[in-house]
Amino acid sequence: MNQTMKAVGIASYDGPNAAMIGDFLRPAPGPGEVLVRVHACGVNPLDWKVCDGSVAAFLSSSPPFIIGADVAGVVEAVGEGVTRFVVGDAVFGQVGLLGGFAEYAVTAQNRLSKKPAKLSFAEAACIPVSGSTAHDLLFKDGQLQPGERVFVQAGAGGVGHYVVQLAKDAGAYVIATCSAGSAEFVRGLGADEVVDYHAGPFEQAVRDIDLAIDTVGDTILTRTWAVLKPAGRMNTSVPPTVPLTHGDRTAIFSVGKPDDDGANLDRLGQLAAEGRAKPRLQQVFAFADVVDALELSKAGHVHGKIALQLID
Numbered sequence: 001m002n003q004t005m006k007a008v009g010i011a012s013y014d015g016p017n018a019a020m021i022g023d024f025l026r027p028a029p030g031p032g033e034v035l036v037r038v039h040a041c042g043v044n045p046l047d048w049k050v051c052d053g054s055v056a057a058f059l060s061s062s063p064p065f066i067i068g069a070d071v072a073g074v075v076e077a078v079g080e081g082v083t084r085f086v087v088g089d090a091v092f093g094q095v096g097l098l099g100g101f102a103e104y105a106v107t108a109q110n111r112l113s114k115k116p117a118k119l120s121f122a123e124a125a126c127i128p129v130s131g132s133t134a135h136d137l138l139f140k141d142g143q144l145q146p147g148e149r150v151f152v153q154a155g156a157g158g159v160g161h162y163v164v165q166l167a168k169d170a171g172a173y174v175i176a177t178c179s180a181g182s183a184e185f186v187r188g189l190g191a192d193e194v195v196d197y198h199a200g201p202f203e204q205a206v207r208d209i210d211l212a213i214d215t216v217g218d219t220i221l222t223r224t225w226a227v228l229k230p231a232g233r234m235n236t237s238v239p240p241t242v243p244l245t246h247g248d249r250t251a252i253f254s255v256g257k258p259d260d261d262g263a264n265l266d267r268l269g270q271l272a273a274e275g276r277a278k279p280r281l282q283q284v285f286a287f288a289d290v291v292d293a294l295e296l297s298k299a300g301h302v303h304g305k306i307a308l309q310l311i312d
């Protein structure tokens, strides 16, 4: 007998206001997959971009579908060949680009990691997309070395606040842009310098950067070349709307992805448990208030992360 579940779906690309909680079929795990009873979800700009159709080209299906990428919960069932988890394990991970804002979500085992006991489900659910993207921007694509000068655009945002912490933990000197109201927050994450991007052009306050991490995009990315050393590098988390080349250099558009063996998620969980780099939650919304959470993300001024709570 097919079982149903509550989930957040969209029927068409009409924006986050049109996202609705409805009844959907509960998924079943196939070979190598895990079914998670979701306790909390992390909210990312991806989720409202899915709703308004601006990332439709990256999706493997068309509406109607369930939105949501980041989850934390408890393993309900495992498919054939699953070795990393057993029923009852508390886990967190990124289920893909869709399917996470639901009572149950199914995903490949390498997209999950064991939830550190010290973290709440809401905290753990806010690790995957922001953490793995920050990790790839700095290390996989950025080849960050200890002692390098790192400049982060939007150091208070979901990706940016993770970049600040991971770069500092790796021994970098970290400079971040943010508004005056979040300067204390960003310094508290470990930034050596903060630059108020409303106070004047950041180019006047920053120079000699080895590695710039852009999380704003567009003209901000273009202007950031000016603060780099001659051989300085730049990576961005934002799908390109401007050329990524500057002379003989090219910025890398990094897409945060789980490793085949789940190693980067395991590492992010460990760093969070040790308090070296962890998501900072601005607000936790009830599942029923998902539209408010999506609208808050879309407004573009989240400091840290926001989450949805399904089960305490």
Ligand SMILES: NC(=O)c1ccc[n+]([C@@H]2O[C@H](COP(=O)([O-])OP(=O)(O)OC[C@H]3O[C@@H](n4cnc5c(N)ncnc54)[C@H](OP(=O)(O)O)[C@@H]3O)[C@@H](O)[C@H]2O)c1
Residues within 6 Å of the ligand: 044, 045, 046, 129, 130, 133, 153, 154, 155, 156, 157, 158, 159, 160, 177, 178, 179, 180, 182, 197, 215, 216, 220, 236, 237, 238, 239, 253, 254, 255, 256, 297, 300, 301, 302, 303, 304
């Ligand atoms: N490639 C990938 O795999 C991937 C993964 C995650 C995210 N992304 C993309 O990366 C971008 C950032 O994501 P996110 O989760 O970090 O977004 P977010 O949490 O919504 O970012 C909000 C933050 O951006 C700050 N901000 C906005 N404009 C700024 C500016 N000009 N200078 C400095 N700070 C500025 C805001 O600060 P104030 O409130 O002070 O304005 C706020 O703290 C989005 O486009 C997202 O879709 C891509």
